Amino acid sequence: MKYREILFIAAAAALAASSAAADPTVKVTVVGLKANQGFMMIALHSEQAWSGAAVAKIKVAVTAAAMTVTLAAPAPGRYGIKMFHDVNGDGEMATNIVGFPTEPFGFSNDAPVRFGPPSFADAGFDIGPNGAAQTITLR
Amino acid sequence: MTALTRREIGALVLGAGVAAAASSAWAKTVADWRLGFKTPPETLDGDLKLLEGRLPPELQGNFYRVGPAQFERAGERLGHWFDGDGMVQRFAIGDGSVRHKGRFVSTDKRRSEQTAGRFLHSGYGFGPKAAAELRRVDDINAANTSILPIAGEVWALWEGGSPWRVDAQTLDTRGRQAFTGPLDGAPFSAHPKRGPDGDVWNFGVLGRSCVIWHLAPDGAVRKTKLIELPAASLMHDFAVTAKYLVLLLPPMHGDAGGEPKSLVDRYRWHADRPLQVLVLDKDTLTIQRRHELPARFLYHLSNAWEDASGTIRLDAFLSDDATFAVKTARDLALGRANPDPTGRLTAITLPPDGGATLDVLPGTGEFPRMNPRRVGSQHRYTYGVIANGIARWDLATGKYDTFSYGPDTWSEEPVFTPRQGATDETDGWLTTTVLNYGLGRTELAVFDARRVSDGPVARLACPYALPLGFHGDFVAA
Numbered sequence: 001m002k003y004r005e006i007l008f009i010a011a012a013a014a015l016a017a018s019s020a021a022a023d024p025t026v027k028v029t030v031v032g033l034k035a036n037q038g039f040m041m042i043a044l045h046s047e048q049a050w051s052g053a054a055v056a057k058i059k060v061a062v063t064a065a066a067m068t069v070t071l072a073a074p075a076p077g078r079y080g081i082k083m084f085h086d087v088n089g090d091g092e093m094a095t096n097i098v099g100f101p102t103e104p105f106g107f108s109n110d111a112p113v114r115f116g117p118p119s120f121a122d123a124g125f126d127i128g129p130n131g132a133a134q135t136i137t138l139r
Numbered sequence: 140m141t142a143l144t145r146r147e148i149g150a151l152v153l154g155a156g157v158a159a160a161a162s163s164a165w166a167k168t169v170a171d172w173r174l175g176f177k178t179p180p181e182t183l184d185g186d187l188k189l190l191e192g193r194l195p196p197e198l199q200g201n202f203y204r205v206g207p208a209q210f211e212r213a214g215e216r217l218g219h220w221f222d223g224d225g226m227v228q229r230f231a232i233g234d235g236s237v238r239h240k241g242r243f244v245s246t247d248k249r250r251s252e253q254t255a256g257r258f259l260h261s262g263y264g265f266g267p268k269a270a271a272e273l274r275r276v277d278d279i280n281a282a283n284t285s286i287l288p289i290a291g292e293v294w295a296l297w298e299g300g301s302p303w304r305v306d307a308q309t310l311d312t313r314g315r316q317a318f319t320g321p322l323d324g325a326p327f328s329a330h331p332k333r334g335p336d337g338d339v340w341n342f343g344v345l346g347r348s349c350v351i352w353h354l355a356p357d358g359a360v361r362k363t364k365l366i367e368l369p370a371a372s373l374m375h376d377f378a379v380t381a382k383y384l385v386l387l388l389p390p391m392h393g394d395a396g397g398e399p400k401s402l403v404d405r406y407r408w409h410a411d412r413p414l415q416v417l418v419l420d421k422d423t424l425t426i427q428r429r430h431e432l433p434a435r436f437l438y439h440l441s442n443a444w445e446d447a448s449g450t451i452r453l454d455a456f457l458s459d460d461a462t463f464a465v466k467t468a469r470d471l472a473l474g475r476a477n478p479d480p481t482g483r484l485t486a487i488t489l490p491p492d493g494g495a496t497l498d499v500l501p502g503t504g505e506f507p508r509m510n511p512r513r514v515g516s517q518h519r520y521t522y523g524v525i526a527n528g529i530a531r532w533d534l535a536t537g538k539y540d541t542f543s544y545g546p547d548t549w550s551e552e553p554v555f556t557p558r559q560g561a562t563d564e565t566d567g568w569l570t571t572t573v574l575n576y577g578l579g580r581t582e583l584a585v586f587d588a589r590r591v592s593d594g595p596v597a598r599l600a601c602p603y604a605l606p607l608g609f610h611g612d613f614v615a616a
């Protein structure tokens with residue numbers, strides 16, 4: 001019994017140690033939220049899937065003009081963030097009839113847009129073993 | 140980029156030839172056509188002085204015009220005429236006198252550039268030294284192209300953004316016209332057509348996406364539809380008939396590739412491709428007919444109508460290519476050259492079987508207008524600008540009457556106002572402006588539309604010169 005407990009404790013300690021060694025999370029501070037309604041929809045993408053499926057997603061109710069959330073990456077590496085403020089709460093990024101966003105949006109590095117999402121080259125940033133931080137201005 | 144800018148400045152300083160070398164810059168008060176491309180003060184208010192003739196007592200109301208008016212910031216010269224911030228001009232005509240008021244439209248583009256103190260936005264044909272990002276079309280909407288009087292206010296329109304609402308009396312900017320949902324920020328071109336029922340039709344293009352708009356007389360949306368064009372064509376104007384919408388797609392296509400510095404740099408002229416015509420049914424907004432014309436470029440149509448056999452007739456100023464969009468409008472803004480208009484008024488016949496014939500009328504011109512009561516129905520006369528004057532083309536005889544203001548003038552769009560109760564197509568007046576750069580002022584001229592060659596029935600002088608504008612409209616009192 002004691003032996004098993006010791007084993008358990010050892011395993012837990014090992015787990016704790018390994019997660020302390022690699023914590024590939026990104027702390028995202030979003031500024032410029034214009035209305036305390038709806039949700040922030042934030043997606044973390046790998047370079048290969050910059051225009052494909054996200055590796056992590058989070059949906060957070062908007063309650064302040066600036067908010068901070070954390071997303072976990074599967075492993076350290078280079079990532080990019082796409083986000084929008086789902087003001088009407090329908091889960092979709094609203095666009096007009098010709099496809100331009102009509103809800104506020106943002107990208108990591110505040111990468112500039114030119115009638116379309118920025119390239120990964122502009123929006124990509126590194127998440128190291130100790131994590132990363134990004135401030136995204138909605139626009 | 141800086142090399143190019145230096146070259147442009149060099150061209151500006153040296154002028155197009157030796158003779159121009161003496162007139163070194165804009166700011167200099169040289170009485171030449173460049174006066175029409177000078178930034179005016181933020182606000183203009185003045186009374187006009189009668190020079191000759193007499194204002195027709197029945198012609199009372201507000202004549203609105205709009206055009207680009209901000210030509211430099213922080214020492215940087217605007218590189219394309221179509222990108223100057225819009226300034227609305229109002230000539231209040233009543234009881235024998237005329238008062239002028241001019242105000243800039245306070246667009247998002249203008250406000251952001253005022254705050255920054257420099258040009259920020261890459262637009263129709265100008266890419267500033269330090270171009271900001273492009274989030275939405277309205278970032279570069281200069282509200283500088285035409286005027287739509289609607290619901291007691293005036294909308295200042297641009298090529299493909301939202302209308303900007305302007306107070307009809309004070310000319311204060313009220314804000315962006317808030318179409319809702321999927322219509323927010325959707326392209327609304329500068330050439331809406333108001334039919335005899337007061338309804339407004341328009342189109343708006345982004346690439347191959349074309350939004351068709353049908354608005355009630357008060358601006359409420361009746362119907363819209365997104366259609367896909369056969370090509371991303373640079374299309375500025377269109378026409379309506381009783382049954383149809385007629386879209387003319389010149390072979391200036393958005394396939395230039397590379398890294399375009401401005402919208403027009405995305406486009407390439409294809410002399411080997413036709414000018415495509417799409418005919419849409421007004422009820423279903425579906426394409427009914429297609430026609431092909433030879434490769435021609437155009438900005439403006441006058442009017443279209445269909446006869447009992449279903450043949451559609453229209454007239455438009457056609458040019459051989461898109462030189463104006465890519466070169467002339469840059470030369471004008473940069474003070475390099477001011478060539479005469481190159482458009483030839485062309486009567487176009489589109490039989491129901493899909494053929495097409497072109498009849499070219501005499502002279503060259505631009506800015507066609509006609510009796511607004513005939514929009515969509517048969518018209519015989521088109522009025523327009525020629526070098527130093529205006530003209531009236533008779534589509535029945537193929538002849539034209541002209542009037543010249545003389546040298547050192549730049550004539551602007553003649554707007555037709557029918558006489559109240561008139562039934563004859565020509566019974567009304569043409570209200571127009573002319574930059575008399577020889578005398579350093581803008582003048583207002585009113586013509587009897589039946590006798591264009593006789594010259595204006597009244598001509599009045601503004602106390603100052605206004606920048607050259609594009610389109611206007613007359614709102615009768």
Ligand SMILES: [Fe+2]
Nearest residue numbers: 329438609610
């Ligand atoms: Fe136009």
